[in-house]
Amino acid sequence: DTEVTQTPKHLVMGMTNKKSLKCEQHMGHRAMYWYKQKAKKPPELMFVYSYEKLSINESVPSRFSPECPNSSLLNLHLHALQPEDSALYLCASSLVLYETQYFGPGTRLLVL
């Protein structure tokens, strides 16, 4: 298994909803990443986990809450989002921190 999977592919939510994005890899990678990408812009790093511990939080608002329950799974919990949070959320993993990253297809989020 050489891919990173993300669910759901698309998500529409209201500003009062609570939802979660899920990312999974079975390549034995010990580093996992969340990125946010707005249209026609490069990805922006949000969070980095290394060996299931949060390594980097790029000053992301608390309405985004990451969780790494095990080495294969990375969640992003969403609560009280704003319309400007609408974007493509990409997950990536690498064997160890900051080595070649393998990206998932992304979850396209729309906040109404």
Added chain:
Amino acid sequence: KNEVEQSPQNLTAQEGEFITINCSYSVGISALHWLQQHPGGGIVSLFMLSSGKKKHGRLIATINIQEKHSSLHITASHPRDSAVYICAVRRANTGNQFYFGTGTSLTVIP
């Protein structure tokens, strides 16, 4: 000013043309990555370079550490090469953080 600059921002080529995309950076790095992003979001890591040159099929990536510059070349371009190509650098000595270029949007016309 961005730490990573790419040129051109947009590029249209005829099928079969040789294509070059450039990336310049202003910080000390431990590695440079070239990524390919197709419409719809999926990102593929093409190369990771710390020196010299790498080749994979019709793609060639080079890096000059002294000049802080990398190029991605595509030989015999094909419409399926149409994508956004992103240069990303892993900055040394600051927690190994990644910085991304703004991307080059390539369209190859049949």
